[in-house]
Amino acid sequence: MIHPTRRSVLKTGAFFTCCCLGQFSLARAQSAGRVALPVTEFEDGVFAFSGIPEMMSANNRGEICNVGFIVGEEAVAVVDSGGSVAEGRALIASIRAVSDKPIRYLINTHMHPDHIFGNAAFEDTGATVVGHQSLPRALASRGDYYLRSFRESLGASLMADVKIIPPTKLIAGEETLDLGKRQLTLKAWKPAHTDNDLTVFDQQSQALFTGDLCFIDHLPTMDGSLRGWMEQLETLKTINAKLAVPGHGPVPSKWPEALEVERRYFETLARDIRKSIADGVPMAEAVKTAAQSERPNWRLFDEYNERNATAAFAELEWE
Template identity: 45%
Template sequence: MFEAMALLCTLAGGACREAVLPGYAADTEAACVAALHAHPPDALASMEGIAPVSPRCQPRPPSTLTVTEVAPDTFVHRGAVEEPGPGNGGDVANLAFVIGADGVAVIDSGGSRAEGEAVYLAIRARTEKPIRYLILTHMHPDHIFGAAPLKEAGAEILGREGLTRAMAEREGTYEGNFARFIGEPGFLGTRMVAPDREVGAEESLDIGGHDLLLSPQPLAHTATDLTVLDKSTDLLFSGDLVFDSHTPTLDGSLLGWRKVLAALGAGPATRVIPGHGGPILPWPAGEVDTDRYLSVLETDARAAIKAGEPLSEASRTIGLEEAGHWRLFDVYNARNATAAFTELEWE
């Protein structure tokens, strides 16, 4: 197979990388070139700060993404349990794809366009079936910034009701931060892509042999959490409602998160793909560590409030007994403590 490729470089000419332009795959180079001439790629025009390039066709490159088949036709990539940086290119969250008889559904897309291209190539290494859906589990940049190449490949992007607005409100901050964290060339060509459709109530997607139940969740990890249950395998894709190894991050409601975990734990799933770590855990046992951490935050924050401690002092002690259980604890716990204290103080 042949794919359309382009050399992306900054206007200043300092950094470059080879990029895949999905949507032009063909059995022959001539057919790929003809498709490029018939429909020049819009993606290049949307890449701000990129020097003009001339796309070309070449044999399909291998994917740089490592994936594991955790259930029939179900593949998971485990992101690094690290802060996003040049060494990992923003690849710090788990993502997955399910291959059905009628097409492919992708759950989360990674932290950069380059990672989204790698997801596309990982899928194409296993099937030429159409990529029908990209399901975004929530708004955080390490889960959404790889969306563009999957959309170019034909995927309809789905997210929870409210995701479009949440992404728009944070677009500048997220793009600026990730561009700084990852640096060039890793972030070249990356842009935020809004959902094509928002999910406001439970719905099923049938991709042929895999019936995927999409469930928008109440305010919990964020205000935009969406879970996916594959009814054919009883496998739950939780997004960041479940963490493993990586310290949980609270960007919504502590109490709401605990309620959502309890409800999910009573559901039919037998295994879970967490947003970080794993990449696969038994269910509901897989929620224990996340809920224990949240429970400690709640207990400590209530005690600090009752004792009249100021937030500046309480944020340094809330949750400290959990330090030995998590990586990146020093990065995230203080802000989690602040969020927990603030929420409970106004109960």
């Protein structure tokens, strides 16, 4: 799999070469004293940044997930703020390089730090923070832990301005946000990657921001329910999207083909864990061998697979 660079995407079918920001627009952002995050406009008014498939660290500034924004006739909506306030500010600079319209919404797709640590950058924009109805509870439960645990990996400088900022507009089922002749459909999902996953579908371009319900290249990480995630893949694939921005992976990605590598991993993991349970293999041993056939297909496999297998074992042994 060829991963798009931070300057362009490759012309392959629906994929096309595109400068991230015009020189004049980039100069506008930099003249304001801010370095813009390199984004790609892959559909008219739909921009995304492709994160690095690594663990969050000071070296990558926490810029490991995909973030983006959508420009309507009246306003802008941002999808996730990134892994640091510095990234959030760079994302705002990217927006200002192409549009002076107000940032009306900051949509958080779920609770994980790489997606929400940049929220504080948007405090002065007037943006309404939007999230799943369960996101405030999740942040109240884990927020302090996230702030403590990432201080070492990101460093004091990057963490200095990070705050846990919960959403004030909550999505329970499906709801439409209007950007001015451009409508976004937000959908809250049952427990899958987390128990607070949210997707964003732009009706005009048919572009889908999946949050971490879709991983490509970077091994999926489980903080919700394996069975729930697998069951909801069927519903996800019925979304009539043309292209997708996965939480991690190439921007853009074909849809619904983007889900297939993830589906294969989940099916392999579930099959191996169920066999171990049936054979009476203890959890401590089962998690070391589960889904090992998938190792060549993923980055960060060693960092996350055993954790996924442990969660899967705990869930599946009671089915």
